[in-house]
Amino acid sequence: xxxxxxxxxxxxxxxxxxxxxxxxxxxxxxxxxxxxxxxxxxxxxxxxxxxxxxxxxxxxxxxxxxxxxxxxxxxxxxxxxxxxxxxxxxxxxxxxxxxxxxxxxxxxxxxxxxxxxxxxxxxxxxxxxxxxxxxxxxxxxxxxxxxxxxxxxxxxxxxxxxxxxxxxxxxxxxxxxxxxxxxxxxxxxxxxxxxxxxxxxxxxxxxxxxxxxxxxxxxxxxxxxxxxxxxxxxxxxxxxxxxxxxxxxxxxxxxxxxxxxxxxxxxxxxxxxxxxxxxxxxxxxxxxxxxxxxxxxxxxxxxxxxxxxxxxxxxxxxxxxxxxxxxxxxxxxxxxxxxxxxxxxxxxxxxxxxxxxxxxxxxxxxxxxxxxxxxxxxxxxxxxxxxxxxxxxxxxxxxxxxxxxxxxxxxxxxxxxxxxxxxxxxxxxxxxxxxxxxxxxxxxxxxxxxxxxxxxxxxxxxxxxxxxxxxxxxxxxxxxxxxxxxxxxxxxxxxxxxxxxxxxxxxxxxxxxxxxxxxxxxxxxxxxxxxxxxxxxxxxxxxxxxxxxxxxxxxxxxxxxxxxxxxxxxxxxxxxxxxxxxxxxxxxxxxxxxxxxxx
Numbered sequence: 007x008x009x010x011x012x013x014x015x016x017x018x019x020x021x022x023x024x025x026x027x028x029x030x031x032x033x034x035x036x037x038x039x040x041x042x043x044x045x046x047x048x049x050x051x052x053x054x055x056x057x058x059x060x061x062x063x064x065x066x067x068x069x070x071x072x073x074x075x076x077x078x079x080x081x082x083x084x085x086x087x088x089x090x091x092x093x094x095x096x097x098x099x100x101x102x103x104x105x106x107x108x109x110x111x112x113x114x115x116x117x118x119x120x121x122x123x124x125x126x127x128x129x130x131x132x133x134x135x136x137x138x139x140x141x142x143x144x145x146x147x148x149x150x151x152x153x154x155x156x157x158x159x160x161x162x163x164x165x166x167x168x169x170x171x172x173x174x175x176x177x178x179x180x181x182x183x184x185x186x187x188x189x190x191x192x193x194x195x196x197x198x199x200x201x202x203x204x205x206x207x208x209x210x211x212x213x214x215x216x217x218x219x220x221x222x223x224x225x226x227x228x229x230x231x232x233x234x235x236x237x238x239x240x241x242x243x244x245x246x247x248x249x250x251x252x253x254x255x256x257x258x259x260x261x262x263x264x265x266x267x268x269x270x271x272x273x274x275x276x277x278x279x280x281x282x283x284x285x286x287x288x289x290x291x292x293x294x295x296x297x298x299x300x301x302x303x304x305x306x307x308x309x310x311x312x313x314x315x316x317x318x319x320x321x322x323x324x325x326x327x328x329x330x331x332x333x334x335x336x337x338x339x340x341x342x343x344x345x346x347x348x349x350x351x352x353x354x355x356x357x358x359x360x361x362x363x364x365x366x367x368x369x370x371x372x373x374x375x376x377x378x379x380x381x382x383x384x385x386x387x388x389x390x391x392x393x394x395x396x397x398x399x400x401x402x403x404x405x406x407x408x409x410x411x412x413x414x415x416x417x418x419x420x421x422x423x424x425x426x427x428x429x430x431x432x433x434x435x436x437x438x439x440x441x442x443x444x445x446x447x448x449x450x451x452x453x454x455x456x457x458x459x460x461x462x463x464x465x466x467x468x469x470x471x472x473x474x475x476x477x478x479x480x481x482x483x484x485x486x487x488x489x490x491x492x493x494x495x496x497x498x499x500x501x502x503x504x505x506x507x508x509x510x511x512x513x514x515x516x517x518x519x520x521x522x523x524x525x526x527x528x529x530x531x532x533x534x535x536x537x538x539x540x541x542x543x544x545x546x547x548x549x550x551x552x553x554x555x556x557x558x559x560x561x562x563x564x565x566x567x568x569x570x571x572x573x574x575x576x577x578x579x580x581x582x583x584x585x586x587x588x589x590x591x592x593x594x595x596x597x598x599x600x601x602x603x604x605x
Contacts, residue, residue: 048109048175049194053116057199061108061192062095070103073183077135077142080105080179095191098383103183108192114173121200122178123165124148126189126387127256128274132164133181138174149184150256150271154264161204162256167197185327186274187381191388211257214400218248221407228410234417239288240410244403246281250274251396275330276317282334283313286341292359292409299348309340335381339374342367359412366405373398438511440489441496449510449518453571456508456520457564465525466564468571469534470578471499473515474556474590483551490547491555502540518575527563527595534559534593558585562596 049064066087068080075083087107090097097104112118124132131149135142148157148164158166170176182190195203222244229237252258253273263269286309290296295303312333320330346367352360376394379385436448444452453468460466473495480488492515499509499517508520519537524530537557544554560581562574577596585592 048111048177051110051112051116051120051170051194053196058193058195058203061110061194062090062190064108064110065090065192066107067097068105068107069100070105070181073103075103075105075181077137077145077179080107081137081140092383094386094388095189096380096383096385096387097182097188097190099381100184100188103181104188106178106180106182106190106192108178108180109175110170110178110194111175112170112172116172118168118170118172119197120168120170120194121159121165121197122168123161123163123193123195123200124180125163125191125193126392127162127164127259128184128186128254129164129182129188129190130184130186130271131182134166135179135181136168136170137177137179138171143176144168150259151267153267153270154260156267160260162208162260163204165200168194186331187383189380189387189392191392207255208257208260211251211255214396215248215252215257217400218244218403221403222248225410228414232414234414236288236291236410236413239284239291240406242284243281243288243406244284246277246279246284247399247403248281250277250281251399253277272320272327275327275334276320278334279313279317279330279337282337282341283310286310286313288406289341289345289363292363292406292413293345293349293352294413295345295348302344302348305344306341309337313337335378339371342371342374359409359416362405362409362412366402366409369401369405370398373401441493441511443496443500443517444508444510446510446512449508449512449520450571452508452510452520453574456522457569457571459522460564460569462565463525464523465566466574467519467521467524467530467533467561468564468574468578469519469521469537469559469561470575470582471517471519471537471560472558472582472586474558475553476515476555479547479553479555483548483553487548487551487553491545491553494545494547495541495555498540499537502537518578525563525566530561530563530595531593534561538591538593556591558582558590559593560585560596561593567596 049059049061051059066089068075068083068087084107087105092098110120112120122134127150129149131147131151134146134148136144146158146166148166150164154160157164168178180190180192182188222241225237225241225244228234229241249258250273252262253270258273259270263273286306290303290306290310293299295306316325316330316333319325320327325333346364349360349363349367353364373395376385376391376398380387380391380394385391436444436451438445456466476488476491479491492511495515496509496511496517499519503509503519503521506522510518510520512518521530521533524533537559541555541557544552546552560578560583562568562577562581564574567577568574574596579596581594581596585594588594
């Protein structure tokens, strides 16, 4: 075997050895990563080098089952503290208190003035003890059980100003106890850096609150204008979740309910449940679930009822904080979980609103997943994980705003179609199908309206007209020719009048004309003569047949001859029949005596 072949034969064994070494190295790295970090020396504080220092790297912890350990007990057990093994600054859900130990040492030329801040406003109680050697120097209470005026610093986060001895080691002992997740992002900052960071957070929260307020007011305005409950549900959803964020980030305790320790301590589950109830009803409406998803609609409404009832029970003392939080945690993802398949089917069928709902849910789901992982202690506690839920919700609520527009547009089009259909039905009910003129119902409505506006100076002339010779044309040329003649006769009558006058067909070859603003009999007579003249020329009907028909006209004037529509029509009709008997092709006026005609 050649040397090349020999090398080829040895290569697989060398490759396996290399892979084995690589796997061993990876396993060692994973093992090292799983081991707790070795305890380090005190955290060096040098304001010249860093205005803000993350203290978690120097933290060690001691569990306190039952919450029985005092500071003296903890000082005697300082060697029992161990480095945390979980994600950065996140201890997850813990029923019992935990003691944290943070050794710090300002450099010799530092002034020793630092601010200790824990930027997780939902923590219930934090007891901070400053110890030098074994001597307690200062103890202070923090937490959301305190009103703003009772806090060492009037800030949304838990903060206290410390005076530390430059060049000497001090130890901070923090006893943390909370009903919520134990996220403890500890930072030591110079006062200027602390307030600058606080201002930035408040500016962002203020901008987001402004957006939420604008969306809520817009929805309420739309609801008041349209009475569509979809907009009210949107306003409730926005208001509830926005107030939850006010509580979660401590802005509510700083500005909205600074004097209420109960609100500071308990507002979060109340508002998140109210927002969830509004969201469930909103999803039911946005996706129009009731039309072909009755069970899903019932489930969404049941979630809403439970979400609204739970805060009432909690506020009334019938449910504990932990129970209310558990209900919020369980119900939170249910609207998305239950309705996602329905929305997907709707989106595939071309429903634009469902597509925007899915788009909003995709970002919301990411935010909820990160938030759930944060609350369960599965991810680091930092600015990104703490704000993921808010960012996802903001994207969702903006997407829902677009859905509101789509749905509102669809409802407007549907209402317009319904209105058009009603108008069409009304026109069909009040319009002669052959000529397009008003029929007897349409004539009655028009006559009633015109009589209400008639006066001695602005009278109304009512003409009853019958075609002369129509029966002969109809019998000789057939009904199709007769229909064509009636259409042309209607058009010729319409063309002889003003735009605000009305021509109606009573039936057969009988027509009625209502002419506004005619009070003088001479003017009315001239209009009648004009109508006779309009029919002097023959009509061209089917297959080029020419035929000539005339008119006999009777009229009455309002209010001179009467103020009731039936009386005026009867008198005009009597005058018309008098003209028929007198030889046709005439105009006559119906006198004031009912049923009589006079020339």
